[in-house]
Amino acid sequence: MTTYASRITIADVAERAGVSIATVSRVVNGRYGVAKSTNTKVRAVIEELGYESSLVARSLRSVRTNVIGILVSDIEPFSAELLKGAAKALRESEFEMVVYAAGQHAGEGWERRSLSRLSGTLTDGTILVTPTVLDVATTQPVVAVDPHVGGSSLPTIDSQNFEGAVELTEHLLGLGHRRIGLLAGRPDLESARRREAGYRAALESAGIEYDPELVRLGGFTEETAAAPARELLTMARRPTAIFAANDLSAIQTMRTAAELGIDVPDEVSIVGFDNIPESALTDPPLTTVDQSMQALGQEAVRTLLDLIERGDQRPAEPIHITLPTKLVVRRTSAPPPP
Amino acid sequence: MTTYASRITIADVAERAGVSIATVSRVVNGRYGVAKSTNTKVRAVIEELGYESSLVARSLRSVRTNVIGILVSDIEPFSAELLKGAAKALRESEFEMVVYAAGQHAGEGWERRSLSRLSGTLTDGTILVTPTVLDVATTQPVVAVDPHVGGSSLPTIDSQNFEGAVELTEHLLGLGHRRIGLLAGRPDLESARRREAGYRAALESAGIEYDPELVRLGGFTEETAAAPARELLTMARRPTAIFAANDLSAIQTMRTAAELGIDVPDEVSIVGFDNIPESALTDPPLTTVDQSMQALGQEAVRTLLDLIERGDQRPAEPIHITLPTKLVVRRTSAPPPP
DNA sequence: GTGAAAGCGCTAACAT
DNA sequence: ATGTTAGCGCTTTCAC
Numbered sequence: 001m002t003t004y005a006s007r008i009t010i011a012d013v014a015e016r017a018g019v020s021i022a023t024v025s026r027v028v029n030g031r032y033g034v035a036k037s038t039n040t041k042v043r044a045v046i047e048e049l050g051y052e053s054s055l056v057a058r059s060l061r062s063v064r065t066n067v068i069g070i071l072v073s074d075i076e077p078f079s080a081e082l083l084k085g086a087a088k089a090l091r092e093s094e095f096e097m098v099v100y101a102a103g104q105h106a107g108e109g110w111e112r113r114s115l116s117r118l119s120g121t122l123t124d125g126t127i128l129v130t131p132t133v134l135d136v137a138t139t140q141p142v143v144a145v146d147p148h149v150g151g152s153s154l155p156t157i158d159s160q161n162f163e164g165a166v167e168l169t170e171h172l173l174g175l176g177h178r179r180i181g182l183l184a185g186r187p188d189l190e191s192a193r194r195r196e197a198g199y200r201a202a203l204e205s206a207g208i209e210y211d212p213e214l215v216r217l218g219g220f221t222e223e224t225a226a227a228p229a230r231e232l233l234t235m236a237r238r239p240t241a242i243f244a245a246n247d248l249s250a251i252q253t254m255r256t257a258a259e260l261g262i263d264v265p266d267e268v269s270i271v272g273f274d275n276i277p278e279s280a281l282t283d284p285p286l287t288t289v290d291q292s293m294q295a296l297g298q299e300a301v302r303t304l305l306d307l308i309e310r311g312d313q314r315p316a317e318p319i320h321i322t323l324p325t326k327l328v329v330r331r332t333s334a335p336p337p338p
Numbered sequence: 339m340t341t342y343a344s345r346i347t348i349a350d351v352a353e354r355a356g357v358s359i360a361t362v363s364r365v366v367n368g369r370y371g372v373a374k375s376t377n378t379k380v381r382a383v384i385e386e387l388g389y390e391s392s393l394v395a396r397s398l399r400s401v402r403t404n405v406i407g408i409l410v411s412d413i414e415p416f417s418a419e420l421l422k423g424a425a426k427a428l429r430e431s432e433f434e435m436v437v438y439a440a441g442q443h444a445g446e447g448w449e450r451r452s453l454s455r456l457s458g459t460l461t462d463g464t465i466l467v468t469p470t471v472l473d474v475a476t477t478q479p480v481v482a483v484d485p486h487v488g489g490s491s492l493p494t495i496d497s498q499n500f501e502g503a504v505e506l507t508e509h510l511l512g513l514g515h516r517r518i519g520l521l522a523g524r525p526d527l528e529s530a531r532r533r534e535a536g537y538r539a540a541l542e543s544a545g546i547e548y549d550p551e552l553v554r555l556g557g558f559t560e561e562t563a564a565a566p567a568r569e570l571l572t573m574a575r576r577p578t579a580i581f582a583a584n585d586l587s588a589i590q591t592m593r594t595a596a597e598l599g600i601d602v603p604d605e606v607s608i609v610g611f612d613n614i615p616e617s618a619l620t621d622p623p624l625t626t627v628d629q630s631m632q633a634l635g636q637e638a639v640r641t642l643l644d645l646i647e648r649g650d651q652r653p654a655e656p657i658h659i660t661l662p663t664k665l666v667v668r669r670t671s672a673p674p675p676p
Numbered sequence: 677g678t679g680a681a682a683g684c685g686c687t688a689a690c691a692t
Numbered sequence: 693a694t695g696t697t698a699g700c701g702c703t704t705t706c707a708c
Contacts, residue, residue: 007454007477009685020695025687035693052454056394057685060700075425075437080418087413090441099413099437103428116345116390121701139345277615347701358679363703373677395701398684459685680707691696 008051017045028053059122068304069123070099071114072130077248077276078293079129082145085297086127093305098123109133115142125308127300128154132188141307143319145300148189155307155319157300159291161191161273164325165198165243168271168289171327172241173206175335177269181232181239183218183225183249192220195245195273214239218249225249229256233268240336241269247279247288248272254282254332265334275328284331291325299323346389355383366391397460406642407461408437409452409469415586415614416631417467420483423635424465431643436461447471453480463646465638466492470526479645481657483638486527493645493657495638497629499529499611502663503536503581506609506627509665510579511544513673515607519570519577521556521563521587530558533583533611552577556587563587567594571606578674579607585617585626586610592620592670603672613666622669629663637661 010028014021019038026034027042034042045051059065070086072079083099090097100118102110111131115138118126125141132148144154172180182199185192200210213235216228225244229252232242244250250272257264264270264284272279275290299321348366352359357376364372365380372380383389397403408424410417421437428435438456440448449469453476456464463479470486482492510518520537523530538548551573554566563582567590570580582588588610595602602608602622610617613628637659 007685011685021686022688022696023694026694029687031687033693038693050450050454052451054459054685055455056398056459057700058687060394060398060685060702061687062700074429075421077422080422083413083421084415084418087439087441090439091412093441096441097439099439101425101428101435101437103425103431103434112388113390116388117393121392121394277619281615281618345701349701359702360679360681360704361677364678367703369703371677376677392701395684396703398686398701399703400684678708680705682703682705684702686700687698689696689698692694 007054008049010051010053013042013045013049013051016049017042055122065122065124066094067096067098067123068301068308069118069126070097071102071111071118071126071128072099073102073110075099075101077278078246078274081276081293082129082297082300085294086301087297088294089298089301093301095124095305125304127304130189141304141310143300143304143307145296146191148191150190150193153318155303155321157296157303157321157323158191159296159323160325161194161291162198162201164273164289164291164327165195166202167325167327168273168287169199169202169243170206171287171329172243172269172271172333173202173208175241175269175333177241177336178208179211179214179237179239179241179336181214181216181242183216183228183232183242183244183253185220185245185249186217189220192245199243218245218253220246220248222248222252225252226256229253230260233257233260233262238268241271241333244270244272246272247274247276247286250286250288250332251278251282254286265332267337269333269336271333280330282332287330287333288328289325290328292323295323345392346387348389348391351380351383351387351389354387355380393460401462403460403462404432405434405436405461406639406646407456407464408435408467409440409449409456409464410437410467411440411448413437413439415616416584416612419614419631420467420635420638423632424639425635426632427636427639431639433462433643463642465642468527479642481638481642481645483634484529486529488528488531491656493641493659495634495641495659495661496529497634497661498663499532499629500536500539502611502627502629502665503533504540505663505665506611506625507537507540507581508544509625509667510581510607510609510671511540511546513579513607513671515579515674516546517549517552517575517577517579517674519552519554519580521554521566521570521580521582521591523558523583523587524555527558530583537581556583556591558584558586560586560590560593563590564594567591568598571595571598571600576606579609579671582608582610584610585612585614585624588624588626588670589616589620592624603670605675607671607674609671618668620670625668625671626666627663628666630661633661 010021010024014024111128128144130146144156146158184196218225218228244253253270272286272288275288279286279288348359348362352362449466466482468484482494484496522534556563556566582591591608610624610626613626617624617626
């Protein structure tokens, strides 16, 4: 039942080495103007005591920390993939990263709160993942990934949501489907809107009239998708295919279909969007659109580091990078039942 | 080309509200002894200015931050899964989390460095993921997940590596394999050692002599596994099955087999360990052992929060939680060629 | 009920 | 070459 030891500070090192804390700081940061003998002695003490400067205290004082922040509302399949990509991109740099997950504190405007809590200190720049507000007063470079609202002045990275949705819908049309349900995301999310627009555009090109009856709001989570998925699946004239606006809601739709004893894909085709790893694990594996979440993360890091290097200025030109999507045909899509 | 705005601090709020910063601090933290009218006024200004206290500055001063830290050397499939689990467990608490990824700075002893940089400030406690050293002088509660060395005094969460390896090896034996190669992890990693021990124990029970010729060090990464995998696959008398010590090296082995034109599983069975999502995406999907990385994360969070609640003392009894593993038979394992 | 002031660990002038 | 000092933004006594 020992209590925890107290942390070793720069003062401990200074005292032990018989120098001032300023000197220790100089040694730690490799500044010029320290006698070789002093340097050696201080280094020895640092080693002996196992001292490591506190990122927190340091960041409070100095401008540059060589750490970037990635703010997510939660760590789920989408953000986890993105983080893998970000970490990969960071490996080639001198930067480290802190990920801040707001968790259940992620109510409306979590990104603004998290941003003010971390930015301006701790980090040299920040990546906002699927932020819901974008008019953040920033102290530092900020890059938004897949923001929930469009038309931002912030540098933004997203995917070809519209094109992907068109391709996916055309895939269903090509299989012979004419009654295609849409389990849409929330209308306040930009990516959801674009996917819905793609769905409508593809229908229109095929000369099929848009039927609002076949469209339900599914949100982007399993919880919110359950009820509307059930509605779609239990309609008198059931759609022969359902396009769920993301994989999580597609997976939930498959689950609901299973509960109702409806076979996928023989009785109804179900397709998603994102290509999270989990989508390949469903039974049968899900047909979806790959939006390369890792690439989103990599691109966001590259853009941010570039902005940081560039110094304390916003970019002259608005930055808006859109990455390609790709149809991934697996086995939940098939011709409609006769 | 605007420069970035400067951050709004407690002083800005105080000035605007015509009170001292101490009062603002009291309001922010809900302390007693603030007149109702003052409270209202200060809150209004906070709202107006969009002020949010800096986690960094706050943590420097006060003990409790309601934030836990998770230290990983990198974000890859294993740690990403673990983070998902941790985030899930955190949703039921009032805590938020910061993940610190050391990235390329993750040399020997990264966890000690990262720990001193973050702990004692910023966080109320820390989870160390696959740390290589364990004799950390801690200021706060620390929980280790899947540590690389055994026999630690730190609270530890890991999986039944031994039992899982036994079960996996018995699966191969049951299919009729007698020459089973092992692509082992590094001997300095506890989990790798346990898996190897399980492999040997299963062979022994089956009355098969251990053949060091069939064992190669594969490390736990795709890069390090490539060469030894090739050695195993190109031996004069090739093993009929290969047990790779984790999924990443198993996936690399499959890749190498494909390059050599060796069919999996008809000519050689390949199995892994971990059940990362990627393991189900290989062609054919990989037979492996599930170690429920998400559960590791959840359990680590629960243990840590418990320690934090308990106050500033180390637990009286050593904590060591071992989670069950489960064989996942997919399609890379089959009877040996005749 | 509120403000002044000390100080958390550190860096960056400014002295010497 | 080294030390002294002033903060960074915040919380917390201690006065009033």
